[in-house]
Amino acid sequence: MGKKVRTLLRVSSRQQLHDNDIPVQRAEAEEYIAKHTDWEFDKEYIEKAVSAYKNGVEDREILQEILSDAKERQFDILLAYMSDRIGRQEEYSFYVAALNRLGIEVWTIRDGQLKTEEHIDKLLNYIRFWQNEGESKKTGMRVRDTQRELVKSGKFVGGKAPFGYRLVPSGLASNHGRMLKKLEVSEEHAEVVRKIYCLAVQEGMGYERIAKELNRLEIPAISAGKWKAGTVRGILTNPIYMGYLAIGRRRNNRGLTRTDRREWTYSEKPVKELEVVSPAEWEKAQQIREARKEKIKASKDRREQSGAENGSVPFRTGSHLMLLGLAYCGCCGKRLKNGSYHSHWVTKDGERKTSFAGRYLCPEKCGERSCYSQNYLERPVLQAAEICLGHLRPIDMAEEWRNRQKKQREKAEKELREVSRAEAALKRDILTLEEKLPEAIRGEYCFSEEKLFAIIREKEQRLKEWEEKGKRITDILHETMIRCSVAERQSSAPPDWAEEFRSAGADVKRMVLFTLIDKIIVKDGEICVRFRISVRDIGLRMN
Secondary structure, eight states, X not given: OOEEEEEEEEOSSGGGOXXXXXXXXXXXXXXXXXXXXXXXXXXXXXXXXXXXXXSOGGGOHHHHHHHHHHHTTOOSEEEESSHHHHOSSTTHHHHHHHHHHTTOEEEETTTEEOOOSSHHHXXXXXXXXXXXXXXXXXXXXXXXXXXXXHHHTTOOOOSOOOTTEEEEEXXXXXXXXXXXXXXXXXXXXXXXXXXXXXXXXXXXXXXXXXXHHHHHTTOXXXXXXXXXXXXXXXXXXXXXXXTOOEEOSEEEXXXXXEOOGGGSXXXXXXXXXXXXXXXXXXXXXXXXXXXXXXXXXXXXXXXXXXXXXXTTSOSOSOSSOTTTTTEEETTTOOBOEEOOEEEEEEOTXXXXXXXXXXXXXXXXXXXXXXXXXXXXXXXXXXXXXHHHHHTSOOOOTHHHHHHHHHHHHHXXXXXXXXXXXXXXXXHHHHHHXXXXXXXXXXXXXXXXXXXXXXXXXXXXXXXXXXXXXXXXXXXXXXXXXXXHXXXXXXXXXOOOHHHHHHHSOHHHHHHHHHHHEEEEEEETTEEEEEESSSSOOEXXXXX
């Protein structure tokens, strides 16, 4: 009876699979076994898309299964294509030694038998696997360099489509013959992305509040379940939404860690058809996020010192008090803190009631007056902000929106032209094939009648799909044209910014105030508002 041989087949990524299999290694192994008359194939171990560089021996279930079977002497020889199929780290030399101690011979088609009897054999195995590890590192570096160059040129390097996009065929094939895909904006989800950026930039909401708002509005999440703060964070930090691809956003340092956006590799030019929000809006979202992150990390004294310089973004917008972070005591220079309180009581009818009293307090309780009611401080500041906004020169804020609609219209028109060309080509193919039917029926054509009918039906089905796509694009184009028409009619009437501010919600007002105002100094009966914009300081005296 011959020696029982078991083979180990492995590839490190799904891209290396052929129809979810590893046929080349299997064929090489079968041919190699056939050359040894005393060998007989017993079983196959297969690892699909398992990295032997990123995973150690203990992490690979197949290697543990092989070791367990070896202890029971179920086979005599383990055969792999190359030593790097077993592993790409130095520790794998000890794995081979462990199999040898159990009486199992380890062979590779390229390197022959991997022995560990002599010291020189162990040294050679160690060097071999050490070399495999070095090759993996070099391969990883080459892959990363290639990906960086692709990203720089504006090419999608693979993976899942970010929320707001879908993957569509690019018309190009990889070196493995697989059809490559590219990103395309999914307008339905892109509107949700714009909503998220609006809540972050215009209303100053953080990740958690945005997630709660989306769930309250019952907007479907990316996957089954609810919106989460981490998901919102991922959307607000991904530059793809302003049309720039990026790589290097995370670093594998004993676990994935996020890197600073200044370290990312961006596409050299924006991919305009992927733009969902403007670069200015994306950048503003980053500034808000980073300013809050800095405030969270900084100490209390640091925050006091840098409040006037970095106060363009409120730490949080959910507070009842609008001016926290802007208002300072005119005596000690410290920032006013929240001194609000709630009163609770029960009526004669047993009804529980509560009331809120908003107050700003000086932390040092200095000066003749150290406590200010919410209405006392906020009312004149809001009035000053309205006056300032009322004197702003008219700005056509619809321009950017119209440009976005124009891009969508141009994209839809381009897609319609592609659809028309595809439909025309299919119709010509169907007509040509139908003309060949008589020859097929007489048996004079290269295809049989049944085969020809099958080809025609497949072409007709594809034509139907293209026609349906054309109808969807036409509907989108029609809606876009209507929006553009409305925008043109509205552009002649710029908004009244004072009125817009007056009717806005508390969150929006707070964001506007932090954009307009540098500092509010409160001392006894005087409130001085220092604006960031180029107008003279406004001082309001209260009696």
